[in-house]
Amino acid sequence: MTDIISPRPDTSPSGDFHLRPAFILGSASPRRLELLAQIGIRPDQILPADIDETPKRNEEVRDYTRRMAREKAAALAGQAEGAILCADTSVAAGRRILGKPVDADEARAFLRLLSGRRHRVLTAVALAHRGRLHERLVETTIRLRPLSPIEIEDYIASGEWQGKAGAYGIQGRAGAFVAWLQGSYSAVVGLPLAETATLLAHAGIRGTSE
Protein backbone atom coordinates (compact mmCIF):
# COMPACT_ATOMS: atom_id res chain seq x y z
CA MET A 1 0.00 0.00 0.00
CA THR A 2 1.49 3.36 -1.01
CA ASP A 3 0.76 6.10 1.46
CA ILE A 4 1.79 9.68 0.93
CA ILE A 5 3.10 11.70 3.83
CA SER A 6 1.77 15.20 3.55
CA PRO A 7 1.16 18.12 5.86
CA ARG A 8 -2.54 18.66 6.55
CA PRO A 9 -2.76 22.38 7.30
CA ASP A 10 -6.41 22.01 8.32
CA THR A 11 -5.59 19.82 11.30
CA SER A 12 -1.93 20.51 11.93
CA PRO A 13 -0.92 24.15 11.74
CA SER A 14 2.13 23.20 13.81
CA GLY A 15 3.49 21.26 10.87
CA ASP A 16 2.76 17.70 12.08
CA PHE A 17 2.81 15.09 9.37
CA HIS A 18 -0.07 12.68 8.79
CA LEU A 19 -0.39 9.64 6.61
CA ARG A 20 -2.88 9.84 3.82
CA PRO A 21 -3.25 7.26 1.09
CA ALA A 22 -2.48 8.05 -2.55
CA PHE A 23 -5.80 9.07 -4.07
CA ILE A 24 -6.67 7.69 -7.51
CA LEU A 25 -9.73 8.91 -9.41
CA GLY A 26 -10.85 5.96 -11.53
CA SER A 27 -12.77 7.98 -14.08
CA ALA A 28 -12.44 9.57 -17.50
CA SER A 29 -15.27 11.99 -16.71
CA PRO A 30 -14.12 15.63 -16.59
CA ARG A 31 -17.26 16.36 -14.53
CA ARG A 32 -16.15 14.05 -11.73
CA LEU A 33 -12.73 15.74 -11.60
CA GLU A 34 -14.40 19.18 -11.51
CA LEU A 35 -16.82 18.13 -8.76
CA LEU A 36 -13.92 16.93 -6.61
CA ALA A 37 -12.05 20.19 -7.29
CA GLN A 38 -15.16 22.04 -6.08
CA ILE A 39 -14.61 20.53 -2.61
CA GLY A 40 -10.84 21.05 -2.72
CA ILE A 41 -9.87 17.46 -3.52
CA ARG A 42 -7.27 16.78 -6.21
CA PRO A 43 -6.42 13.20 -7.18
CA ASP A 44 -2.78 12.13 -7.22
CA GLN A 45 -3.55 10.10 -10.33
CA ILE A 46 -6.39 9.65 -12.83
CA LEU A 47 -6.94 6.17 -14.27
CA PRO A 48 -10.01 5.56 -16.45
CA ALA A 49 -11.62 2.12 -16.07
CA ASP A 50 -12.69 0.33 -19.22
CA ILE A 51 -15.45 -2.20 -18.50
CA ASP A 52 -18.40 -3.75 -20.33
CA GLU A 53 -21.39 -1.55 -19.40
CA THR A 54 -24.11 -3.84 -20.79
CA PRO A 55 -26.93 -4.42 -18.28
CA LYS A 56 -27.79 -8.07 -17.51
CA ARG A 57 -31.22 -9.38 -18.54
CA ASN A 58 -33.87 -7.96 -16.17
CA GLU A 59 -31.21 -6.30 -14.03
CA GLU A 60 -32.76 -3.68 -11.77
CA VAL A 61 -31.25 -0.20 -12.26
CA ARG A 62 -30.03 0.14 -8.66
CA ASP A 63 -28.25 -3.24 -8.87
CA TYR A 64 -26.86 -2.35 -12.29
CA THR A 65 -25.50 1.04 -11.22
CA ARG A 66 -23.90 -0.38 -8.08
CA ARG A 67 -22.37 -3.22 -10.10
CA MET A 68 -20.88 -0.78 -12.62
CA ALA A 69 -19.17 1.36 -9.94
CA ARG A 70 -17.92 -1.79 -8.19
CA GLU A 71 -16.59 -3.33 -11.42
CA LYS A 72 -14.78 -0.12 -12.37
CA ALA A 73 -13.07 -0.12 -8.95
CA ALA A 74 -12.26 -3.85 -9.19
CA ALA A 75 -10.75 -3.37 -12.67
CA LEU A 76 -8.37 -0.73 -11.31
CA ALA A 77 -7.56 -2.34 -7.96
CA GLY A 78 -4.74 -4.38 -9.50
CA GLN A 79 -3.33 -1.41 -11.42
CA ALA A 80 -2.76 1.12 -8.67
CA GLU A 81 -2.16 1.30 -4.95
CA GLY A 82 -3.96 3.66 -2.63
CA ALA A 83 -7.59 4.72 -2.39
CA ILE A 84 -9.40 4.29 -5.72
CA LEU A 85 -12.68 6.15 -6.30
CA CYS A 86 -15.05 5.11 -9.09
CA ALA A 87 -18.65 6.04 -9.86
CA ASP A 88 -21.45 5.28 -12.25
CA THR A 89 -24.51 7.30 -13.23
CA SER A 90 -27.61 5.78 -14.87
CA VAL A 91 -31.01 7.12 -15.81
CA ALA A 92 -34.12 4.97 -15.33
CA ALA A 93 -37.47 5.56 -17.02
CA GLY A 94 -39.74 3.06 -15.30
CA ARG A 95 -37.83 -0.23 -15.49
CA ARG A 96 -35.88 0.86 -18.54
CA ILE A 97 -32.21 1.74 -18.08
CA LEU A 98 -31.00 4.61 -20.24
CA GLY A 99 -27.23 4.62 -20.48
CA LYS A 100 -25.06 6.83 -22.68
CA PRO A 101 -26.70 7.04 -26.13
CA VAL A 102 -24.70 5.43 -28.92
CA ASP A 103 -25.77 7.98 -31.54
CA ALA A 104 -28.03 10.97 -32.23
CA ASP A 105 -31.02 8.73 -33.05
CA GLU A 106 -30.84 7.01 -29.70
CA ALA A 107 -30.33 10.36 -27.94
CA ARG A 108 -33.46 11.69 -29.68
CA ALA A 109 -35.45 8.62 -28.60
CA PHE A 110 -34.27 9.03 -24.97
CA LEU A 111 -35.25 12.71 -24.92
CA ARG A 112 -38.70 11.96 -26.37
CA LEU A 113 -39.18 9.33 -23.70
CA LEU A 114 -38.07 11.65 -20.87
CA SER A 115 -40.00 14.70 -22.12
CA GLY A 116 -42.63 15.73 -19.54
CA ARG A 117 -41.86 12.63 -17.51
CA ARG A 118 -40.67 11.80 -14.03
CA HIS A 119 -37.58 9.61 -14.02
CA ARG A 120 -34.77 8.57 -11.69
CA VAL A 121 -31.04 9.26 -11.85
CA LEU A 122 -28.91 6.81 -9.87
CA THR A 123 -25.29 7.41 -8.99
CA ALA A 124 -23.21 4.74 -7.27
CA VAL A 125 -19.83 5.51 -5.76
CA ALA A 126 -17.27 2.83 -4.89
CA LEU A 127 -14.07 3.47 -2.94
CA ALA A 128 -11.51 0.66 -2.88
CA HIS A 129 -9.10 1.10 0.00
CA ARG A 130 -6.94 -1.32 2.00
CA GLY A 131 -8.54 -4.37 0.40
CA ARG A 132 -12.09 -3.26 1.17
CA LEU A 133 -14.83 -1.68 -0.90
CA HIS A 134 -16.95 1.13 0.51
CA GLU A 135 -20.11 2.01 -1.42
CA ARG A 136 -22.90 4.57 -1.58
CA LEU A 137 -25.91 4.79 -3.86
CA VAL A 138 -27.79 8.05 -4.33
CA GLU A 139 -31.15 8.29 -6.06
CA THR A 140 -32.55 11.53 -7.47
CA THR A 141 -36.00 11.99 -8.99
CA ILE A 142 -36.33 14.51 -11.80
CA ARG A 143 -39.18 15.71 -13.96
CA LEU A 144 -38.37 17.33 -17.29
CA ARG A 145 -40.97 19.72 -18.67
CA PRO A 146 -42.54 18.69 -21.98
CA LEU A 147 -40.01 19.29 -24.78
CA SER A 148 -41.10 20.39 -28.25
CA PRO A 149 -39.68 18.60 -31.32
CA ILE A 150 -37.73 21.78 -32.14
CA GLU A 151 -36.19 21.91 -28.67
CA ILE A 152 -35.14 18.27 -28.97
CA GLU A 153 -33.58 18.87 -32.41
CA ASP A 154 -31.72 21.96 -31.18
CA TYR A 155 -30.39 19.99 -28.24
CA ILE A 156 -29.28 17.12 -30.49
CA ALA A 157 -27.48 19.66 -32.71
CA SER A 158 -25.66 21.08 -29.67
CA GLY A 159 -23.95 17.70 -29.15
CA GLU A 160 -24.28 18.08 -25.37
CA TRP A 161 -26.04 14.69 -25.14
CA GLN A 162 -22.82 12.86 -25.97
CA GLY A 163 -21.35 10.79 -23.15
CA LYS A 164 -24.29 11.57 -20.81
CA ALA A 165 -26.58 8.94 -19.33
CA GLY A 166 -30.17 9.57 -20.48
CA ALA A 167 -28.84 11.88 -23.24
CA TYR A 168 -28.90 15.09 -21.24
CA GLY A 169 -26.57 17.06 -18.99
CA ILE A 170 -28.35 19.00 -16.25
CA GLN A 171 -25.27 21.22 -15.84
CA GLY A 172 -25.57 22.57 -19.39
CA ARG A 173 -28.39 23.72 -21.68
CA ALA A 174 -30.64 20.92 -20.44
CA GLY A 175 -30.74 22.73 -17.10
CA ALA A 176 -33.59 24.66 -18.73
CA PHE A 177 -35.53 21.40 -19.25
CA VAL A 178 -35.69 20.52 -15.55
CA ALA A 179 -39.07 21.34 -14.02
CA TRP A 180 -38.45 19.66 -10.68
CA LEU A 181 -35.74 17.72 -8.85
CA GLN A 182 -35.61 15.87 -5.55
CA GLY A 183 -32.28 14.43 -4.41
CA SER A 184 -28.68 15.42 -5.12
CA TYR A 185 -27.79 17.79 -7.97
CA SER A 186 -24.09 16.84 -7.83
CA ALA A 187 -25.03 13.13 -8.03
CA VAL A 188 -26.90 13.82 -11.28
CA VAL A 189 -23.79 15.52 -12.68
CA GLY A 190 -21.76 12.43 -11.72
CA LEU A 191 -20.68 12.40 -8.06
CA PRO A 192 -22.80 12.95 -4.92
CA LEU A 193 -20.55 15.38 -3.06
CA ALA A 194 -21.84 14.87 0.51
CA GLU A 195 -21.56 11.07 0.34
CA THR A 196 -18.26 11.15 -1.57
CA ALA A 197 -16.67 13.57 0.90
CA THR A 198 -17.72 11.30 3.79
CA LEU A 199 -16.31 8.17 2.13
CA LEU A 200 -13.03 9.93 1.35
CA ALA A 201 -12.73 11.43 4.84
CA HIS A 202 -12.94 7.93 6.33
CA ALA A 203 -9.95 7.00 4.16
CA GLY A 204 -8.06 10.10 5.40
CA ILE A 205 -8.61 12.17 2.25
CA ARG A 206 -9.92 15.67 2.81
CA GLY A 207 -10.23 18.83 0.78
CA THR A 208 -7.59 21.53 1.09
CA SER A 209 -7.87 25.22 0.33
CA GLU A 210 -4.61 25.30 -1.69
Ligand SMILES: Cc1cn([C@H]2C[C@H](O)[C@@H](COP(=O)(O)OP(=O)(O)OP(=O)(O)O)O2)c(=O)[nH]c1=O
Ligand atom coordinates in the same frame (compact mmCIF):
# COMPACT_ATOMS: atom_id res chain seq x y z
C1 LIG B 1 -27.94 12.65 -16.20
C2 LIG B 1 -26.57 13.24 -16.37
C3 LIG B 1 -25.45 12.45 -16.60
N1 LIG B 1 -24.22 13.02 -16.77
C4 LIG B 1 -23.03 12.19 -17.02
C5 LIG B 1 -22.31 11.74 -15.75
C6 LIG B 1 -21.44 10.62 -16.25
O1 LIG B 1 -20.18 11.17 -16.67
C7 LIG B 1 -22.20 10.11 -17.48
C8 LIG B 1 -22.66 8.68 -17.29
O2 LIG B 1 -21.62 7.81 -17.61
P1 LIG B 1 -20.76 6.97 -16.57
O3 LIG B 1 -20.56 5.60 -17.15
O4 LIG B 1 -21.32 7.09 -15.20
O5 LIG B 1 -19.35 7.73 -16.55
P2 LIG B 1 -18.36 8.12 -17.72
O6 LIG B 1 -18.34 7.08 -18.78
O7 LIG B 1 -18.66 9.54 -18.15
O8 LIG B 1 -16.96 8.17 -16.95
P3 LIG B 1 -16.20 7.00 -16.12
O9 LIG B 1 -16.93 5.70 -16.29
O10 LIG B 1 -14.82 6.96 -16.70
O11 LIG B 1 -16.21 7.50 -14.71
O12 LIG B 1 -23.33 10.96 -17.65
C9 LIG B 1 -24.05 14.39 -16.71
O13 LIG B 1 -22.93 14.89 -16.87
N2 LIG B 1 -25.15 15.19 -16.47
C10 LIG B 1 -26.40 14.68 -16.29
O14 LIG B 1 -27.35 15.46 -16.07
